[in-house]
Amino acid sequence: MAAALAAYQAGVKDILLIERDQYLGGILNQCIHPGFGLHHFKTDLTGPEYADRFIKQVAAAQEIEVSLRSFVVRLTADRELTYLKPGGMVTLQPRALIMATGCRERTREMIHIAGTRPAGIFPAGLAQKMVNIEGWLPGKEIVVIGSGDIGLIMARRFTLEGARVKAVVEIQKESRGLVRNVVQCLEDFQIPLYLNHRVALIHGRDRVEKVTVENNETKETFELTCDTVLVSVGLIPENELIEQAGSPDPAKPNLPGLFVCGNSLKVYDLVDNVTRDSQKAGEAAAEYLKNA
Amino acid sequence: MLRKMTCIECPKGCQLEINEEGGRVISLTGNQCEKGLAYGRQEIESPMRILTTTVLTEGLDLKLVPVRTDKPIPKARLLEAMALISGARLTHPVAVGEVVIKDLLCLGVDLIATRSVQ
Ligand SMILES: Cc1cc2nc3c(=O)[nH]c(=O)nc-3n(C[C@H](O)[C@H](O)[C@H](O)COP(=O)(O)OP(=O)(O)OC[C@H]3O[C@@H](n4cnc5c(N)ncnc54)[C@H](O)[C@@H]3O)c2cc1C
Ligand code: SF4
Numbered sequence: 361m362a363a364a365l366a367a368y369q370a371g372v373k374d375i376l377l378i379e380r381d382q383y384l385g386g387i388l389n390q391c392i393h394p395g396f397g398l399h400h401f402k403t404d405l406t407g408p409e410y411a412d413r414f415i416k417q418v419a420a421a422q423e424i425e426v427s428l429r430s431f432v433v434r435l436t437a438d439r440e441l442t443y444l445k446p447g448g449m450v451t452l453q454p455r456a457l458i459m460a461t462g463c464r465e466r467t468r469e470m471i472h473i474a475g476t477r478p479a480g481i482f483p484a485g486l487a488q489k490m491v492n493i494e495g496w497l498p499g500k501e502i503v504v505i506g507s508g509d510i511g512l513i514m515a516r517r518f519t520l521e522g523a524r525v526k527a528v529v530e531i532q533k534e535s536r537g538l539v540r541n542v543v544q545c546l547e548d549f550q551i552p553l554y555l556n557h558r559v560a561l562i563h564g565r566d567r568v569e570k571v572t573v574e575n576n577e578t579k580e581t582f583e584l585t586c587d588t589v590l591v592s593v594g595l596i597p598e599n600e601l602i603e604q605a606g607s608p609d610p611a612k613p614n615l616p617g618l619f620v621c622g623n624s625l626k627v628y629d630l631v632d633n634v635t636r637d638s639q640k641a642g643e644a645a646a647e648y649l650k651n652a
Numbered sequence: 653m654l655r656k657m658t659c660i661e662c663p664k665g666c667q668l669e670i671n672e673e674g675g676r677v678i679s680l681t682g683n684q685c686e687k688g689l690a691y692g693r694q695e696i697e698s699p700m701r702i703l704t705t706t707v708l709t710e711g712l713d714l715k716l717v718p719v720r721t722d723k724p725i726p727k728a729r730l731l732e733a734m735a736l737i738s739g740a741r742l743t744h745p746v747a748v749g750e751v752v753i754k755d756l757l758c759l760g761v762d763l764i765a766t767r768s769v770q
Contacts, residue, residue, distance in 0.1 A: 389767070392720075393704050394704060412748045412766075492718065495715050547657070
């Protein structure tokens with residue numbers, strides 16, 4: 361939305377915004393906690409409030425057409441893209457294209473935890489979507505792997521919803537999250553944070569039953585019973601389409617008229633910086649169109 | 653009683669050591685500035701938090717509407733507030749900022765929508 365608005369303000373008047381979901385805003389819709397917008401709007405907003413401010417601006421810019429439930433499935437080197445939407449498939453070739461497809465979560469498979477493959481292991485962001493959008497609590501006794509902000513925020517969220525968070529286990533010596541989140545998400549609810557520890561084993565036949573936690577230095581272990589493990593071990597840019605178009609590095613797409621911004625370019629901590637850089641992408645696209 | 657906490661007023665994150673009795677600060681060390689003193693005192697005497705959560709809807713186009721308190725509430729009452737909110741149902745459309753539950757737990761704080769729902 362920020363890129364589209366910046367291109368619009370720079371004089372581009374024929375803009376199409378394509379979104380696969382039923383609403384605009386992306387990941388912000390599930391981030392119902394505060395901490396957004398301190399730089400850009402100089403006030404502390406929740407994710408949906410931050411998105412709402414942009415949704416209103418996009419709605420007011422009449423030349424920006426929005427196409428929801430529209431899933432881009434193909435992109436070629438000369439910017440021909442194909443998307444599916446209810447009732448059909450559309451192919452078009454814009455003169456400039458801005459990719460802002462966000463990121464994906466790293467999964468358990470990518471961090472090598474030994475043990476069985478029971479149900480009850482979720483990427484933390486997916487669990488966030490289940491709880492905050494779908495209203496479904498995926499477990500009652502939780503262990504969180506990874507102490508980045510997403511892991512910390514989900515520990516609090518599950519606690520508020522009545523689940524018991526047994527521990528947050530962090531392999532590094534320090535939490536990767538903000539001190540504020542360590543205090544208000546863990547200390548407030550007396551949730552233990554095991555730094556310099558790792559989850560060595562996940563046990564359970566059909567459903568998770570317990571995990572074995574190991575101290576990295578002493579190699580001492582202990583067990584925690586739980587029915588759910590949340591894995592919060594980082595994000596990776598989503599840019600399959602850019603690769604499909606023949607450019608392996610999204611930071612240097614090397615395709616004329618193609619611009620990349622937001623988490624699909626690199627993973628950001630702060631949405632304010634996503635906005636700032638996406639505005640630049642929008643302006644760059646407008647500039648490209650003037651010269652093309 | 654000796655309490656330890658991390659000051660969150662700036663990224664330095666000083667480790668505060670507070671000697672407290674019955675919710676009153678007797679002495680505070682570890683802070684590097686005045687803000688740390690005020691923070692430690694507030695946290696001991698009446699810690700406050702903004703609560704963000706969701707409210708179930710009925711007959712609207714989203715299953716849940718995200719909400720927050722419009723002012724911080726006492727930390728000790730977060731779970732009580734959650735119990736009340738989990739029983740609530742929103743049955744009419746709201747815009748961002750509109751009140752979903754008025755005067756939550758008689759605290760003089762409203763629960764407001766953070767997303768519009770039709
Ligand atoms: C759990 C969590 C907590 C966070 N907390 C904070 C915080 O407290 N403060 C803060 O400032 N920042 C926070 N952030 C970071 C910030 O919110 C995000 O970095 C930012 O919102 C990302 O925006 P984006 O537009 O790049 O990606 P996204 O929001 O992921 O948007 C990408 C959009 O592209 C769509 N899309 C993807 N592929 C396709 C396709 N093929 N066809 C059509 N549409 C497609 C997706 O549906 C999505 O809507 C948090 C992030 C997460 C995940
Ligand atoms: S005491 Fe002062 S310097 Fe230390 S973290 Fe708090 S605000 Fe920062």
